[in-house]
Amino acid sequence: MHDLATNFINLDTITILYLFAVGFVGGLVSGFIGSGGAFVLTPAMMSLGVPGLVAVASNMCHKFPKALVGAIKRAKYGQVDVKLGIVLGISAEAGVLYGAHIQERIKLAFGDAGSNLYVSVAFVVILALVGGFVIRDAWKTYTAGNADAEEKLGLLPLWVRTVNIPGTMVYFKSLNARISILFTIPLGFATGLLAATIAVGGFIGVPSMIYVLGAPSLMASATELVIAFVMGLGGSFKFALSGLVDIRLAMIILAGSLFGIQLGAIGTTYVKPFMIKVVMGVIMVIVLFSRGLMVPVYMSQLGLMDKLGDTTTSILKTTSFGIMIFALLLGAFIVLGAMWTGRKEEMRREARLRQTSGAMEHGEI
């Protein structure tokens, strides 16, 4: 049991509205790309004076019910592969536990600054590699004029389908193929490891389902919600055992994020699949810069470089947080813009259909 007075902050109307709004935008992005948003919520809570561990725990406790609602919504659109989500989710849970263990070891050895430096470097390296790849792929699709075409399987997923390991082969509907379950274990584990490190496992989970297993973007982003549910439920329970969950914060964020996730899920039915990659890639690359700015702050705190002045540290921290908020808002803006465009196209198509059927009724065709 932890000290209540130091763990849980007082809530006022402004704080409640702030958390509700951040929750809404985070939910909108999560409903669309299957993850995201969480990376802003933990620092957003910490900026209110919530201790780091309570912020992580409360964030996780809002994530699993949000993911549940999003997964159910997107399952209605036929986008969720529950079996793949659960299989990946179980190995992701192991990744979360191992990731939390690594964090504890680093914190013990190098303190808060060491732990923060590890998280920031993980952000920068992984987001640079994966985010760069995702955004490059989306750009290639856009410039090649293939945005409307069905997504083609790359060499890696084609190879994965050819590997036959008896006793491990499972059929997944999102892949429309039987693959060895052994391929899913490291992918799920890496997803969980990342979730425990930077709070957004989907930045590994979704691209790995697309580029390694060959799942379509829409199904990968929807299935990620199942993984997030499995991971979030286990993680929340672990934190709750130590009394670290501030259920008020979690439920206030959930209030906003459930509005957002429903809208984001609806949005996926209006857009071209490559938009999932665009939103995810853009957010990843911008967040990378945000965390990159914090690397010198933590290096300075650890004595790995000259000490930074208080003003410089403060500017870097504020800019980093601002860029993170900007990444989330830009993601939400792209989602809403894509929905708007998709809606207009849908209305035009319906109008054409009405015209055609009207003409047929009057015997003009």
Place this chain on the structure above:
Amino acid sequence: MATSTTRKKPVAMLVVTGIFSIIMYAALLSQQDLVLKLCGKGGLNAFLPIITAFAFSIIHGTFTGHFWTVLGFEAAKRKKEGH
């Protein structure tokens, strides 16, 4: 987002789930001290935040779903599926 002209909008369900949602949030915020004391104990009380999260996701999740439907925000009729 396409406005359905044939399906009846779930206004009654929106109102009912909305009222339940407000009651749940009012209870949570008005009994903050008790809630924090119970959840902060950890141990077997770990089930409390989990059950609370499930309950809110069901009631508030249903409410938010109806909210967008009543406003006319619905999935495209030509649903996009994977393959």
